[in-house]
Amino acid sequence: MLLGRGFYISILDGMSKKYNVILIGIDALRADHLGCYGYPRPTSPNIDALANKGLCFENCFSQAPNTAPSFMSIMTSRYPSYHGVIDNIHPKGGTSRMYVLDEGIPTIAQIVKRNGYSTAAFTDGANVWDEMGFGRGFDYYSMNWEFRRLIRPAGGSILTGEILYWLKEHSRDNFFLFFHTYAVHTPWFAPQNFRGLYGEGVDTVMVPPPPITIYSKPKWAEPYLHFLHQVQDAKTLECYVNSYDGALRYVDDFIGKLVEFLDETKLLERTIIIFTSDHGEEFSEHGGLGHHQFYSELLHVPLIIKSPHFQEAQNVPHLVRSIDIFPTILELLGIKIGFPVHGVSLVPSLKKDADLVAAAEAEFLGWAVQAKDAKYICHQQKGSSRELYDLNTDPKETKNIADANPGKAAAMSEMRERELGRPALSLP
Ligand SMILES: [Zn+2]
Numbered sequence: 001m002l003l004g005r006g007f008y009i010s011i012l013d014g015m016s017k018k019y020n021v022i023l024i025g026i027d028a029l030r031a032d033h034l035g036c037y038g039y040p041r042p043t044s045p046n047i048d049a050l051a052n053k054g055l056c057f058e059n060c061f062s063q064a065p066n067t068a069p070s071f072m073s074i075m076t077s078r079y080p081s082y083h084g085v086i087d088n089i090h091p092k093g094g095t096s097r098m099y100v101l102d103e104g105i106p107t108i109a110q111i112v113k114r115n116g117y118s119t120a121a122f123t124d125g126a127n128v129w130d131e132m133g134f135g136r137g138f139d140y141y142s143m144n145w146e147f148r149r150l151i152r153p154a155g156g157s158i159l160t161g162e163i164l165y166w167l168k169e170h171s172r173d174n175f176f177l178f179f180h181t182y183a184v185h186t187p188w189f190a191p192q193n194f195r196g197l198y199g200e201g202v203d204t205v206m207v208p209p210p211p212i213t214i215y216s217k218p219k220w221a222e223p224y225l226h227f228l229h230q231v232q233d234a235k236t237l238e239c240y241v242n243s244y245d246g247a248l249r250y251v252d253d254f255i256g257k258l259v260e261f262l263d264e265t266k267l268l269e270r271t272i273i274i275f276t277s278d279h280g281e282e283f284s285e286h287g288g289l290g291h292h293q294f295y296s297e298l299l300h301v302p303l304i305i306k307s308p309h310f311q312e313a314q315n316v317p318h319l320v321r322s323i324d325i326f327p328t329i330l331e332l333l334g335i336k337i338g339f340p341v342h343g344v345s346l347v348p349s350l351k352k353d354a355d356l357v358a359a360a361e362a363e364f365l366g367w368a369v370q371a372k373d374a375k376y377i378c379h380q381q382k383g384s385s386r387e388l389y390d391l392n393t394d395p396k397e398t399k400n401i402a403d404a405n406p407g408k409a410a411a412m413s414e415m416r417e418r419e420l421g422r423p424a425l426s427l428p
Contacts, residue, residue: 018174018270018333019174019270019271019272019307019308019309019332019333020174020175020176020177020267020270020271020272021112021117021175021176021177021271021272021274021329021333022177022179022258022262022271022272022273022274023074023176023177023178023179023274023276023325023329024179024180024255024273024274024275024276025071025074025128025178025179025180025276025277025278026180026181026183026184026251026275026276026277026302027067027124027180027181027182027183027184027185027277027278028182028184028185028186028277028278028279028280028281028291029184029248029251029277029280029281029301029302030277030280030281030297030298030300030301031060031277031280031300031301031302032280032297032300033244033245033248034047034048034051034248034302035047035048036048036051036052036056036302036304037056037058037302041198041245042249043198043245043248043249043252044248044249044252045252045256046252046253046255046256046259047251047252047255047275047302047304049256049259050255050259050273050275050304050306051304051306051313052313053306053313054273054304054305054306054307054310054313054314055304055305055306055307055310055313055314055315055316055346055350056303056304056313056314056315056316057303057304057305057316057318057320057346058315058316058317059300059317059318059319059320060276060300060301060302060303060320060321060322061299061300061301061319061320061321061322061358061360061370062277062278062279062299062301062321062322062360063079063080063321063322063323063358063359063360063361064080064278064279064360064361064362065279065280065291065292065293065294065298065299065360065362065365066087066088066127066278066279066291066292066362066365067088067126067127067128067278067279068085068087068088068089068099068127068128068132069085069086069087069088069361069362069363070278070279070322071127071128071134071180071278072085072101072132072133072134073322073323073342074276074278074322074323074325074326075107075108075109075133075134075326076101076105076106076107076108076326076341077108077323077324077325077326077327077341077342077343078105078323078341078342079323079342079359079361079419079420080361080362080363081361081420082105082342082420083101083102083105084099084100084101084102084105085099085100085101085132085133086099086361086362086363087099087362087363087364088127089126089127089129089132098129098131098132099132100131100132100133101132101133101134101136102133105133106136106137106339107133107134107136107137108137108176108326108329108330109121109136109137109138109176109178110136110137111137111330111335111337112137112176112329112333112335113137113138113139113176115333115335116174117173117174117175117176118139118170118173118174118175118176119137119138119139119140119175119176119177120138120139120140120141120142120166120170120175120176120177120178121134121135121138121140121141121142121177121178121179121180122142122162122163122166122177122178122179122180123141123142123143123144123178123179123180123181124143124144124180124181124182125143125144126143126182128143128180129143130143138178140166142162163177163179163258164261167261167262167265167267168265171265171267181251181254183247183250183251183254184244184247184248184251184281185281186281186289186290187202188201188202188203188240188243188244188247189202189203189243189247190203190243190246190247190249190250191247191250193250194246194247194249194250194253195243195246196242196246197242197245197246197249198241198242198245198246199238199242200238200239200242201239201240201242201243201246202236202239202240202242202243203243203246204243205239237283237284240283240289241283244281244283255275259273269308270308271308272305272306272307272308272309272329272332272333273304273305273306273307274303274304274305274325274329275302275303275304275305275306276301276302276303276304276322276325277301277302278301278322279291279298279299279301280296280297280298280299280300280301281297281298282295282297282298283297285297285396286397292365293365293379294360294365294366294367294368294377294379295377295397296375296395296396296397299358299360299368299370301322303320303322303325305328305346307332309332314350316346316349316350317353318349318353318354318356319356319357319358319370319371319372320346320349320356320358321343321356321358322343323341323342323343324343324344324345324346324356325343326341326343327341327343327344327345327346328343328345328346328347330345331345331347332347342419342420342422344356355371355372357369357370357371357415357416357418357419358370358371359416359419359420364380364381365379365380365381366378366379366380366381366384367380367416369412369413369415369416369419370391371412371415372391373390373391373392374388374389374390374391374408374412375388375389375391375397376388376389376402376409376412376413376415376416377389378413386402386409387400387402388400388401388402388405388408388409388412389401
């Protein structure tokens, strides 16, 4: 579908050597807005360069269309109903309701820490709040409250001194660093220097809203929120996309600076970089804005792995999942997992399609399951209505064929049950 690069056989080199890991999770970044995934706009030269030197997984699907469940699946290699963080934080009667990771389920940060790694996370907080379980295993967990990184008046870089300082301090350790940002998340306001790069955007025609916390959506924010969630005419949608792409260029700038720093400090040659996101973003392809459904624009996420283990760049066309990141990292580090997880290491899939099945689920929204050729969705909010799509003939999921194919629909439903029940999960 994408790049004209050759399909090289990768060579694994010295699994037992100790490597560092930088896991980058760009919140709400859909894969198809990156050049390396076929987007025509120049939104991602630095991310494309990373993909051109590493593994680019063309078909990676996340396990939830919302932040907390999806990132927790990345961190634990379990589906949301198994790790228990089945929804984001929600306001409830002046306080908030929050799901917390089961104490018995280890995170990847805990595993690498037990293996002698220094660990740190630099996040925008909110739905990757440390107390939900995201903080477990991290020596240091930074949260930038209230989307402060989101709306930057001057257009500086999200590569803050804090991150560079930590990397310099730990350059002689083996380290695991997690970076997360809401920079391309709603309300799609790029920093000043990145506004208008792709034409008129919501950020060039509106005054940026003050930060909105996850706990309160004050009166003054209502006109803005109405604008954001109700107006879906073609011109406004174009404005949203233009702003989103500008914000993405800002994230790309960060990736460029980070890689440059790692190169200059010689850290690049012993660091595994994983670039991904928790879910995509919908611009009314299926009637919604933001991320509350199970269609491809929401579950198809980028997955790029640049690692000293792989001597040649490679595009991997097989279906893979966010839950596979955890076992893949551990295999590359030469660390045995020793307990059951839902994901599998992607290293063998570089040579052979493992025929994986990707499920996704979110409390109050429903669930989806997909294999290579078909996708099946159960919408909890639409009276448990079912949708079946033939991905070979209808990759954009426009023609629901569930009623005409009850046998296939039933088979997909069973496929989901098998997938969630595999393997027999027990606590370590
Ligand atoms: Zn998110």
